[in-house]
Amino acid sequence: MAVKNRKRMALTGNEAYAYAMKQINPDVVAAYPITPATEIVQIFAKYVADGLVNTEFVPVESEHSAMSACVGASATGARVMTGTASQGLALMHEILYIASSLRLPIVMAVVNRALSGPINIHCDHSDTMGSRDAGWIQVYTENANEAYHSVIMGIRIAETVNLPLMVTLDGFIISHEMEVVEVLEDQEVQEFIGERKPLYNILDVDNPITVGPLDLQDYYFEHKRQQVEAMKYAKEVIKSVVEEYNKKFGTDFPAFIEPYRMEDAEYAVLAMSSAAGTMKEAVDLMREKGEKVGLVRLRVFRPFPFEELREVFKNIKAIGVMDRADSLNTMGGPVFNETRSALYDLETRPKMMGFVFGLGGRDFPIEDAIHIIERVKALKEGKKVDMVEYIGVRE
Amino acid sequence: MVKSKEMLEIRWHGRGGMGAKTAALLLGEAMIHQGKYIQAFPEYGPERRGAPVTSYNRISDNPIKIHYGIKEPDVVMVLDPTLLQTERVREGLNEDTILIVNSKMQPEEIKKKFNINAKVYTVDATGISEEILGRNLPNTPMLGALVRVTGLIDFDTFLKAVEERLKVKYKENIVKGNLKAIKKAYEEVKGL
Numbered sequence: 001m002a003v004k005n006r007k008r009m010a011l012t013g014n015e016a017y018a019y020a021m022k023q024i025n026p027d028v029v030a031a032y033p034i035t036p037a038t039e040i041v042q043i044f045a046k047y048v049a050d051g052l053v054n055t056e057f058v059p060v061e062s063e064h065s066a067m068s069a070c071v072g073a074s075a076t077g078a079r080v081m082t083g084t085a086s087q088g089l090a091l092m093h094e095i096l097y098i099a100s101s102l103r104l105p106i107v108m109a110v111v112n113r114a115l116s117g118p119i120n121i122h123c124d125h126s127d128t129m130g131s132r133d134a135g136w137i138q139v140y141t142e143n144a145n146e147a148y149h150s151v152i153m154g155i156r157i158a159e160t161v162n163l164p165l166m167v168t169l170d171g172f173i174i175s176h177e178m179e180v181v182e183v184l185e186d187q188e189v190q191e192f193i194g195e196r197k198p199l200y201n202i203l204d205v206d207n208p209i210t211v212g213p214l215d216l217q218d219y220y221f222e223h224k225r226q227q228v229e230a231m232k233y234a235k236e237v238i239k240s241v242v243e244e245y246n247k248k249f250g251t252d253f254p255a256f257i258e259p260y261r262m263e264d265a266e267y268a269v270l271a272m273s274s275a276a277g278t279m280k281e282a283v284d285l286m287r288e289k290g291e292k293v294g295l296v297r298l299r300v301f302r303p304f305p306f307e308e309l310r311e312v313f314k315n316i317k318a319i320g321v322m323d324r325a326d327s328l329n330t331m332g333g334p335v336f337n338e339t340r341s342a343l344y345d346l347e348t349r350p351k352m353m354g355f356v357f358g359l360g361g362r363d364f365p366i367e368d369a370i371h372i373i374e375r376v377k378a379l380k381e382g383k384k385v386d387m388v389e390y391i392g393v394r395e
Numbered sequence: 396m397v398k399s400k401e402m403l404e405i406r407w408h409g410r411g412g413m414g415a416k417t418a419a420l421l422l423g424e425a426m427i428h429q430g431k432y433i434q435a436f437p438e439y440g441p442e443r444r445g446a447p448v449t450s451y452n453r454i455s456d457n458p459i460k461i462h463y464g465i466k467e468p469d470v471v472m473v474l475d476p477t478l479l480q481t482e483r484v485r486e487g488l489n490e491d492t493i494l495i496v497n498s499k500m501q502p503e504e505i506k507k508k509f510n511i512n513a514k515v516y517t518v519d520a521t522g523i524s525e526e527i528l529g530r531n532l533p534n535t536p537m538l539g540a541l542v543r544v545t546g547l548i549d550f551d552t553f554l555k556a557v558e559e560r561l562k563v564k565y566k567e568n569i570v571k572g573n574l575k576a577i578k579k580a581y582e583e584v585k586g587l
Contacts, residue, residue, distance in 0.1 A: 010424040010433065143462075173462050177436035178423045180458075277460040365463045 006182035006249075013144040013174035016181045017083070017109050017167075018043035020151040022053055023189040026107075027078035030058035030069035036086040036121045037063075038111045038175050044083075063088040067095035067106075074104035075211055077198030079155070083109035085171060089127045090115055093134070096164070100135030101223060102212060103199060103230065105158035105165070107151065108136075112273070112324070113171035114360045122361020123171035125272070125325040128301075129334050135227050137165040137234055138302040140272045144169070144179040149245070149253060152184070155193045156241045161234045162199055163227075170274040172361060184249060192248065231303040238300060256305035258297040259312050261287060265294030267318040267380045269372060270309075270339055272298045275322060275357070275364050282369035293373050298335065306342035313343055318351045318380035320372055324358045332356065332388040351379050357391035368392050403547065404465045405452040408484050409474030412444040414534030418472070419450040422538060425556035429548050432458050447478055454547065471513070472541060473497060474520070474533045479509045488513045495540050495584070497521055497533045502586035516544050516586035520576075523583070527576045528569070535573045536580035543581045550581065 011019060017040045021029070029048075031041035048057040058073075060066045063084050074080040084092060089110055099106050110128050114120040128138060139154060141147040147169040158165040169175055184192075202211050215223060235256075242255040260280050262268060271279045276297035283295045296312055298305070313319060321340070323333020331337065336354030343349060355372050358364045368391050379385045405422070409415030416437040423435030431454050438449035451465045467487035473496045478484050488494065492513040496505055499522065502515040518540040520533035535557070542553050554574055561570045 008427055010420075010427045010435075170462075172436075177434055177462070178420055179434055180427055180432050274462040277462050280460045363463050365466070366461060 006184070009181050009183055010178050011144055011148075011181045012039075012176055012178050013147055013169045014039040014111070014176065015043060016144040016148040016179075017151060017169065018047070019181075019183065020148045020189075021081055021109075022047045023184070023186050024079070024081070024152065024155055024193060025053045025190075026055050026081040028056045028058065028070070028073035028080045029082055030060055030066045030073065030080070031082045031084070032060050032063050032066045032088065033083075036113050037084050037088050038171070040083040040109050040111070040175075063091040064095060067092040067099065070106045070108075071095060071099050071102065071104060074099070074106050075102060075200070075202045077196065077201040079159075079196045080104075080106045081108065082106065083111070085111040086113035086115055086121060086127045089131060093131065096131055096134035096136060098212070099164045100227060103162040105155075105162055105196070107154045107158050108164065108166045109151070110166045110168045111171045111175045112140075112168050118360075120360040121171070123173050123274075123324070124359045124361065125168075125323070126359075128166065128168050129325040129327075131166075132302060132334060135163065135231075136302060137161070137163055137231075137238075137300070139165065139167045139300055140298070141167060141169050141174070142274060142277050142297065142299075144174055144177065145181045146253065147174065148181050148183065149251060152189055152192060153241050153245050153253075157234065157237050159193075159196045160237045160241070161230055163230050163234055168273070173274045188249070192245065235303050235305070238303075254297070254299055256298075256300045256308045257312060258299060260295040260297065262294035262296065262312060264292055265316060266292040267320075267376050268294045268296060268313065268316050269320045269322065269376060270296045270298055270335065271322040272301070272335065273324070275324065275369075278364055278366055279322075279369045279372075282366055282373055285366075285370065286373050291373070291377065293377070298339075301335070304338055304342065306338075309339060309342050310346055313350055314346055314348065316350045318353075318376050319343075320353055320355055320376035320379070322355045322357060322372065324356075326356045326359065336388070353379050353385055354388040355391050356388060359393075362392050364392065401457070402453055402455040402459065403470070403545075404468045405454070405470040405472065405541075406465050406468040407450040407452075407472045407474065408478050409448055409534070410444075410478070411446045411448050413448075413474045414532055415448050415472075415474055416450045418474075418534035418538055419452050421535070421557055421560060422452055422541070423454075424560055425548060425553050426452075426454050428552055428556050431456065434459055434462075438464065447475075447481065447483065449483060469493065470495070470541065470545060472537055474537060476500075476505075479505070479511070485511075490514075493544060495537065495544060497537060514586075516540065516584055518580045518584040520580055523576050523579050527579065528572045536576045539577035539580035540584040542577075543584050544587065554578070 332354030497520040520536035
């Protein structure tokens with residue numbers, strides 16, 4: 001996924017994300033930068049203080065207010081960004097739905113961190129999985145480099161579809177890890193994102209409109225139905241924006257899923273975010289032993305790419321699906337449940353099992369990745385496995 | 396233990412305030428000037444002054460896919476020799492591991508006293524930093540020792556990269572002091 005002949009910078013995930021925000025130079029950033037938020041908006045606030053961006057920075061008193069301020073600003077047609085994590089996202093929860101139903105293309109950084117309790121600030125996906133039905137596009141990135149580029153693509157996607165979008169990166173594992181990031185020039189970023197063309201502007205006194213009125217039995221359902229259509233449209237737009245970006249800048253980012261060594265695979269693992277990187281290494285090691293195993297990395301969770309998953313898994317005999325969050329429904333995590341549902345209509349339906357791992361920042365070493373592959377192999381061979389297995393936990 | 400190929404893995408041990416995290420970041424940033432792919436990350440725990448802290452580097456010619464703590468490092472950097480007795484420093488050591496310790500002692504003495512079977516090198520990083528910087532900040536001199544022992548980067552390229560980085564945040568005399576401390580440690584490391 002290397003960009004050819006680009007400027008290489010050593011940046012943490014937080015720094016990479018803030019750097020993308022600087023190049024985007026949004027009109028408004030409203031944020032509440034306190035733990036469990038990460039450095040992203042803190043670094044960005046420094047850009048504001050140093051006069052490197054023209055952004056109106058609104059430091060508010062809570063994440064609930066941060067998202068509310070973003071909604072207000074975005075409704076004027078401004079380009080609006082923010083960032084949060086964990087409890088902060090939970091506190092934004094009710095306003096997330098307002099943003100998406102008003103069709104406001106706010107782009108937000110979410111550093112994936114566990115929700116309390118027990119109190120924990122380390123990586124898992126319980127925060128954004130808790131927001132999965134809020135009507136936001138969700139992009140999960142594997143490393144700092146992908147996070148950087150996904151933010152820039154995210155602006156175009158959100159503003160084309162008129163839906164809010166979150167780009168996530170794994171807490172600490174990526175947010176606090178320095179890696180090589182291959183960056184674009186400021187001007188390239190500006191040319192790619194262009195100007196926002198808003199649907200409406202609540203400050204336009206010549207064309208007064210009402211935003212956010214009561215919407216009861218008469219029209220609420222129609223408006224929700226339109227959000228579904230917007231999500232369907234998002235699938236087309238994500239595909240075309242990622243293709244355009246790759247073509248323009250010589251990158252090779254996948255739109256929805258990244259198949260890895262799937263060509264002749266008999267069984268496979270589905271993983272997201274940084275754990276997918278470790279799983280790639282595990283697949284390489286098992287391939288050296290002659291195992292016909294592959295990996296699919298799920299990059300976009302909302303909208304859910306069920307057609308792409310059906311296509312990539314149609315000839316696969318057994319699949320293990322990894323979740324860094326548990327639904328506490330006694331049948332595994334959300335990625336497992338939705339993937340199983342997506343593949344139900346396949347004529348050659350694969351055997352499937354779920355793996356919950358890494359909760360609260362529990363390390364996910366390569367030994368555990370190999371163990372998962374071995375369990376999926378056992379499933380393929382018809383051996384007895386549990387529907388959901390918990391990896392790296394004391395029981 | 397599964398070992399990643401063609402990658403140098405370094406584990407740093409210090410106490411909060413000694414700069415183990417900064418050392419890993421400085422090294423990571425310097426290595427990208429050599430065209431390498433790098434990772435530099437602290438252990439994912441609370442950071443408190445005086446408490447044991449760990450940080451990590453991975454350095455490779457190719458993009459690095461894996462993301463987890465390093466259990467069997469090629470190089471172990473010990474900023475505080477009192478940590479040598481702890482399990483966290485000794486984890487994954489073997490006869491090929493390069494162990495560089497901030498100590499006035501000779502490498503053989505360290506091996507004997509702490510019963511360590513590894514390639515041990517020592518440098519008085521605390522003495523050097525107290526003499527030149529007036530404080531116990533052993534992280535930059537330890538970097539000088541690391542570059543000398545491993546030869547992983549051209550020394551002048553390294554010094555230039557550190558200077559560029561430090562100058563963003565610190566005054567000229569502090570930058571110069573750190574460079575001097577790195578050079579002195581580079582000269583004085585024992586066990587070669």
